[in-house]
Amino acid sequence: MSAGLDPRLLARAREVVADTTGFRDDAIAQDAVERVLRAELARGRVPTEVLSELQQLGSPLAYTLVRAVLVGETYFFRQPEHFRYITQEGIPSALRHGAMHLRGWSAGCATGEEAYSLAACLLACAPAGMPVEVVGTDLHEASLEAARRGTYGAWSRRESAPALHPVYELLNGRQVSILPEVRKVTRFAPANLLAPLPERFGLFDFILCRNVLTYFSPSARDAAIVHLARSLAPGGLLFLGTVEVDRAPPGLTREGPPELQAFRKPRPEERTFAQLPVAQPVATPRMTPTPRRLSAPPPALPAPPPSPPPSPARLHLQALERIEEGNVAGATAVLELLVKQAPDYLPGLLELALLRERAGARDAAFPLMRALRTRAGQLPPDALVDGPEALPARFYLASADAYLNLGALE
CATH class of the missing domain: 1.25.40.10 (Tetratricopeptide repeat domain)
Structure with a gap:
């Protein structure tokens, strides 16, 4: 299909997508990239003009390419085992440790079904009057607009994913609309997982980032996981996709069976006790008294060497x-x-x-x-x-x- 396209143009377009999204080269859909480039050339633009625009990462064409390759497969209560674990283990643990609110983040939320599912889960289990908030973020603004509308068809409510908690109501024969109480506690914002989430979003008790990092290069995946972990509140849980990591991310501990891909951020007191050195018994020598005698005062001891600066x-x-x-x-x-x-x-x-x-x-x-x-x-x-x-x-x-x-x- 790439016949007739300038190889330099195609290579640069793929670089732009990789730099912006963190996707591995083999995860970038070739046909999507080529469709965008051919559409630009069909408008009468010459390859050198398109190539020149691609040198600017903030160009409209760069955004068009990114939108074309993003994967937006999602539906309500996908991977129900995660929502069950949040209900049965995560929320009770947060309440035992004195949580005053419950906050969740759907990272790479696409059109919002996951964010609304998480909000419904937290609302169903939170004590009466406890504040609940869920943030959904994505790189694709059009997906976020669809999420804010909160209207979905049959594709978003699969029989393979049970409706664990009330999340939508029937709008007409084919569509559903998000319940007002769920919509009220859910908001959406653009964000790139390759950058830290701005501090104004705060920390989260539950973060879902599932089936997103599968497409990332190893270095981009590592960077994204560190950013996700930094946004976890102490004791918070991060849920990843089934095959995205094979070990606990740095600073987190695995929760539940390995296939759950759930990881917890230790609370400060847990880290403190884990890092305390074990005191070793020290033998105290027996002191033998010596006769007192008059003598010249002992020479002054040399001043101790200055302490080395902290590492x-x-x-x-x-x-x-x-x-x-x-x-x-x-x-x-x-x-x-x-x-x-x-x-x-x-x-x-x-x-x-x-x-x-x-x-x-x-x-x-x-x-x-x-x-x-x-x-x-x-x-x-x-x-x-x-x-x-x-x-x-x-x-x-x-x-x-x-x-x-x-x-x-x-």
Whole structure:
């Protein structure tokens, strides 16, 4: 089908899609890319003109390509085992630990069926009067518009997925409409999983990101999972698709059977006790008294050597503790000291850049991300970088590229 298309044009179009979505090259639908390019050429444009526009990541053509390749397969209560686990284990655990509200995020929500299903699940199990909120995000604005309308046909309500909780009402013979109480607690917003979710969205008790990362390259998948984990509240649960990861993401623990693909973020007290060193008994020597005698005073002891400065990883942990406490100014001060003392410590560069991004200081975040990309690019891709989480250099390179490319799109 690619006959007649300039190979350079086709290659650049696929690069644009990969840079924006994180998709692996073999997950990018060739026919969708070619349809877009042929439509542009059919309008009378020459290949060099189209190629020139594709050099600009924020161009209308770039968005058209991304929309063409995004996968939007979803329906109500897909993978019902996740909703059952939330009902039977997740919500009771949150309530036992004093939850004052229940919040969920449907990441890569497409046309919204998953977000509304999660909202219905939380509403059905929350105590009377407890606030419930669900956020659905997607890269495709047209899908979000469909989600906000909240009107669906038979394709969205399969017999293979049982209606576990009330979520819609019959609108006419063929369509259904989301119940007002479910619609009221659900909102939708554009977001890219390759970038951290803005801080204004807060933290979530339950995150569903299922059958989305399947299409991502390994480095893009790793970056997205770190961003998802950062948005979990302590004790929160992240649900992934069946074959998307083969081990617990860094900083999370597996919940339930492996096929459930559910992962929990430990609460602070759990991490504290897990990290406490075990005290070892110390033998106390017996002291033998010696006769007192007059003598010259002992020579002064030399001053102890100055304590070494805290390691970069220790400073990073101090900053993370301040972030958890809500002390953003304190965390920023620690990270600024860390970056000054250890400019090659990649986790510090990334943490400070993300903190500044969340504070709205994007101009201050960009130089840090550029430095991160330069330093990460000098390391072997699979070299593990020391930090609170041992992550490969390719993760930091992908994070920087995703952030800088996303900035170019905005």
